[in-house]
Amino acid sequence: MKRSVKKASNRVVNPQPYIGYQWGEPPNGESSFLVNRVGEELEITAAMPEYLSDDRPCDFVRKYEIARKNRSIGKQRTGKDSPHIRFANADSDDALIDFVRGFGPVVSKNWKMLPFDPRIRPEGAAESEVQMLMRAQQNLQELRIEQRIYKAALGLVVELVKRPAEYDFTSAKQWMVEIALNIQDWPRQWNREKKERGQNPLWRVRGDAMRRIAAVARSGPDLLLPPQVDARIVICELVNVFPLLAFPNPPEMHSYFLFGIRPLLYSVLRWEFLQSRDVSVCAKTQCRAFFEVERTGQRFCDEVCSRQHRQREYWKDHGKTARKKRLAAPIKHPNL
Numbered sequence: 558m559k560r561s562v563k564k565a566s567n568r569v570v571n572p573q574p575y576i577g578y579q580w581g582e583p584p585n586g587e588s589s590f591l592v593n594r595v596g597e598e599l600e601i602t603a604a605m606p607e608y609l610s611d612d613r614p615c616d617f618v619r620k621y622e623i624a625r626k627n628r629s630i631g632k633q634r635t636g637k638d639s640p641h642i643r644f645a646n647a648d649s650d651d652a653l654i655d656f657v658r659g660f661g662p663v664v665s666k667n668w669k670m671l672p673f674d675p676r677i678r679p680e681g682a683a684e685s686e687v688q689m690l691m692r693a694q695q696n697l698q699e700l701r702i703e704q705r706i707y708k709a710a711l712g713l714v715v716e717l718v719k720r721p722a723e724y725d726f727t728s729a730k731q732w733m734v735e736i737a738l739n740i741q742d743w744p745r746q747w748n749r750e751k752k753e754r755g756q757n758p759l760w761r762v763r764g765d766a767m768r769r770i771a772a773v774a775r776s777g778p779d780l781l782l783p784p785q786v787d788a789r790i791v792i793c794e795l796v797n798v799f800p801l802l803a804f805p806n807p808p809e810m811h812s813y814f815l816f817g818i819r820p821l822l823y824s825v826l827r828w829e830f831l832q833s834r835d836v837s838v839c840a841k842t843q844c845r846a847f848f849e850v851e852r853t854g855q856r857f858c859d860e861v862c863s864r865q866h867r868q869r870e871y872w873k874d875h876g877k878t879a880r881k882k883r884l885a886a887p888i889k890h891p892n893l
C-alpha cells in the first residue's frame with residue numbers, strides 16, 4: 558500500500574504530462590508497423606511500447622504537435638502532414654493502409670501478444686534488449702467507415718470555424734447525416750471489445766447520444782436558435798464518446814487505446830473544436846482535401862491545386878478571345 562502511494566506522488570512531481578501516445582513501436586529495426594492484408598482484414602504487427610527512446614515515430618499526438626509547430630514557424634507545405642488531416646483525407650484503401658502502418662489500427666477486432674522471440678529487438682539495440690510483439694486485426698470496411706465519420710466530423714468543425722454568414726447549412730446537415738448513419742456500428746464494436754478485454758472499455762457509447770445525433774441530423778432549421786447549434790451538439794456528443802482521461806502509469810494509458818487509436822483521433826478533434834481556428838477545405842472542386850491554413854486567405858491545399866486554379870481562371874478570361882482569333886485567321890495549307 559505504502560509503495561503505491563509513493564509511486565503516485567512521484568507521478569505528480571514528474572513535469573512530463575505524458576510519455577507517448579503510441580499504439581506500438583516499430584518492430585525489429587523497421588521504420589513503421591508491419592501490415593499484412595488478407596482479403597478485407599489487415600493484420601498489424603508492432604512491438605509493445607517500451608517508452609525508452611525519445612524518438613517516437615508512431616506517436617499520433619506527438620506527430621500532431623510537430624505538424625502544428627512546423628506550421629507556426631512558417632515551414633511551407635506542411636498543411637496536410639498532421640495525422641488527423643491525413644486520416645480525414647485518406648479516401649483510398651492505399652492511403653488508409655499507409656495510415657495504419659504509421660499509427661496502428663483505428664478500431665481493431667482483436668488484440669494479442671505474440672510468443673516471445675529473442676531475435677526481435679529495436680534498431681541498433683544490444684543483445685540483451687528485446688521487444689515483445691503484439692498483433693491486432695483491423696477490418697478494412699470498418700476502417701473506411703471510420704474515415705468517413707472522421708472526415709464528416711472535421712468537415713463540421715471547419716463549418717463552425719467560418720463566420721456565421723458563411724456557415725453552409727446544407728453541407729453541415731450532410732456531414733451530420735453521414736455521422737449519424739456511420740456510427741450505428743459503434744455499440745456492437747463496444748460489446749466486441751468488452752468481450753475481448755473481459756471488462757468494460759473506457760470509451761462509452763450511450764444510446765441517448767446516438768439518438769440525439771440522429772435527431773439533430775434529421776431536423777430542419779430552428780426558428781430561434783442559430784444554425785450552428787446543431788453542429789456543436791453533434792461534435793460534442795461525438796467527442797464525449799471518447800473522454801479525456803488521466804492515467805497513473807504508462808500501461809494503463811496504453812490499455813485505453815490497445816484496441817485502436819480512435820480515442821486519440823477524437824482527442825485531437827476535441828482540441829481542434831475547442832481551440833483551433835485554422836483548418837480549411839481546398840477550394841478546388843475536384844480536390845476538397847482538408848488542410849491547415851498556413852497564411853491568411855489561403856484557399857488551396859497545395860501549390861498544385863493553386864496553380865491549376867490560376868490556369869483555369871486564365872483560360873476562362875483569355876480562352877474566348879484566343880478561340881475567336883484562331884477562327885478568324887486564314888487557314889494555312891503547308892503543302893500548297
Ligand SMILES: [Zn+2]
Pocket residue numbers: 839840841844845846857858859862
Ligand atoms: Zn487541393
